Amino acid sequence: MIGGPSEYPELWEFLESLHCGECLSGTVMAIERFGVFVALDDGPAHPVFPGVGFITYAELSWERFETASDVVQAGERLSCEFLRFDTWNLEARLSLKAMQPDPFQAFAGSVEVGQKLHGTVTELVPFGAFVQVTDGIEGVVHLRDLASAPVEDPADVVHVGDEVAVVVTGIDRLRRTLSLSR
Incomplete structure (x- = not known):
């Protein structure tokens, strides 16, 4: 733990004043392998980290990406949704993807089980x-x-980049998963 309310009263007061779902703006200060630090416009400096706001990789984007630099750049201005006060690290946990509609939900509303689709094998x-x-x-x-016959290794029947015809066998909106069959 970094420190309690008596050690960093201004930081604690600021973080406790935030409300879940609130929109916060700031500047990307550092991109690390575990997430992105954001200096919040109205927030105090953090005693240890480069910013009082923090975005985990899972909260950066709805789409798949390799590194955080594919989504944001140091020095970039952002608007994020406040998720929670991390009392252990004294930081505001943020979501960048919450500021945009979930493309999966729109897609899920436009397809149904049994529908045929075409796609590309990605992994x-x-x-x-x-x-x-x-x-x-x-x-x-x-x-x-x-x-149709049992397969032990997917590489025996498909390869990354192959164009394939598939059928939707399941849509889970809550888990954001799409089950398919060839």
């Missing part, structure tokens, strides 16, 4: 293959659904 994993069916929307084809 092979031990349990199957990920297929991108539209910009930013991927679904998984499990091993059992990759071919």
Whole structure:
């Protein structure tokens, strides 16, 4: 723990005044392998970190990305949603993706189970293959659904970059998952 209310009263008072869902603006100060530090416009300086705001990788974007630098740049101005006060690190946990509509929900409202789609294989994993069916929307084809005969390795039937026809077998809006079959 970095410090309590008596050690950093201005920082504690500021963080306790924030409300879940509130929109906060600031500047990206540092990009690390574990997240992004943001200096908030109305916030005090942080005693240890380069900013009092922090965005985890999971809260940066709805779309898949390799590094945080694919989404934000140091010095960039952002508007983020306040998620919670992290009392251990004395920081405001933020979400950049919450400021934009979830593309999965719009997609899920436009397709139904049994619908045929076309997509591109983006990744092979031990349990199957990920297929991108539209910009930013991927679904998984499990091993059992990759071919009519049993398959032990997805590379035996598909490769990254292959164009494939798939059928929607499940849509979970809460978990944001799309199940597919070939």
